Amino acid sequence: MTNDKGTDYDTADLAQQIETLKADLKDLTEIMAGVGQSKAADVKEAAQDTFKSARDAGAEKVDYARAQAEHLGDEARQFVQRQPATALGVAVGVGFLIVLLGSRR
Incomplete structure (x- = not known):
């Protein structure tokens, strides 16, 4: 197969690139999950600190x-x-x- 620049691609190269992209996406997903968990822990800790202070x-x-x-x-x-x-006078007055x-109601 040939692209606009005249470079030849074969199926094995494309398959390898797809596998590399899959691995990169998996790594990125794991990193994002870790960041999300870290942020959730930070928010939870801040909420607990605020509650304790209150x-x-x-x-x-x-x-x-x-x-x-x-x-x-x-x-x-x-x-x-x-x-x-x-x-006693104050108590009687009150x-x-x-x-x-x-009685006015």
Whole structure:
């Protein structure tokens, strides 16, 4: 067989070139699969790191809120112990407001 440039090709050469192309495509496919797996592992690791950071930040916020609630509870107890009459008046006033707002609905 002859191409435009006058070079002769025989069937054995073409078969060899096809086999070489097949091997190159197989190698390329394996390389691409490896790259894909590597990228998937990188994305998975980044997602896990982000989740861990968010979880840790959430735990810190919960601990802070718990400490603040305990602090406010302690202050309320101390206030009631120091000024029981005032605390009772505030409780009655808050209760009255709740009843008043609830009855308007």
